[in-house]
Amino acid sequence: MSKSANIAAAGHALWANTPKVNTELFALTYGSLITEILRDYDQDISEVNVQLERIGHSIGVRCVDELLAKSEVNGINIPMCRDLRETAEVIAKIGFRMFLGVNCDVGKLTDKSFSLYLSENPLNIFVELPSMSEDEGGSGPDWNQLKYSNIYCGVIRGALEQVNLKVECSFVRDVLRGDEVNEIRVNVKEVLAEGAGEDYHEE
């Protein structure tokens, strides 16, 4: 029990030491990013979801080093994760807390997957998905398919890839679609082997 208290405390301490940005600016910037991508891909919602995930991936691969470096600098020791539960706790309590300042809970833990619950999401504070009018019928895009915060899935996938965990990440519940909480499901596909590729093996 004390280990999870340590992790939560580490998260709060790291959040206190990171430089902050205005929430509204952050949300509005992300909103414009979404509308730009929508325009680029001609309102093709599934393509937009894929692009968001890809952008998140590039962010995620840098996040792990950032997290470990910041904690070293601040004298906080994050012990190596021995199982999936500890990995999930670190992502939720330290990762989300440190980078976004939000509270994130872990749930539905099995030995190959877990869920992350976000009650508050700084990205969608002003957002309301456009309603589909009846007369448009099938011509307008299906806004319910848009995974507005899909960037988080990419970040988690990218970050875990750096620590040799290949995962699949997706949004199963979204407050913009009417659910009470945001839920991200993370499934571990495989644990990658340590080390560099074949070319670097010694003869």
Add this chain to the structure above:
Amino acid sequence: MNKQESPLLFLIVGRNEPLYSSEFISNQKPTSDSITRQHYFVMHSALDLVDKFAFTYPQMYLKTVDKVNHQMVSVFLTASHVKFMVLHSGKGDDVLKQFFMEVYELYVKLSMNPFYQFDTHITSKDFDDRVRVLGMRYLL
């Protein structure tokens, strides 16, 4: 039966056309079509007066810009020249000002939505519901 019916019309007008409208009727008797069309006509003719006051009056709330028979048009002008107009018969200035300020807050929140493009029709059901609640509270 000379019951003063005082239907109230609230319009949000953008650069070129109305973006949102809602009617508040105090008694449940439905007004006939011709009366409602006349209301829109009165509002339209008040637009010129709004433009006249826009650059001379320092406040956003322009109070009453026009008076036709017993009906008055009061206008609130936002920084981006979106006009909130209310057609009424003798509501107090303070009450209208409060109504306009609250609608302005709702409008600002709506415009922060990345999916709402400036100067387009307002189709959000949430916005509509909230404006109706405000209208019931302040204008009736």
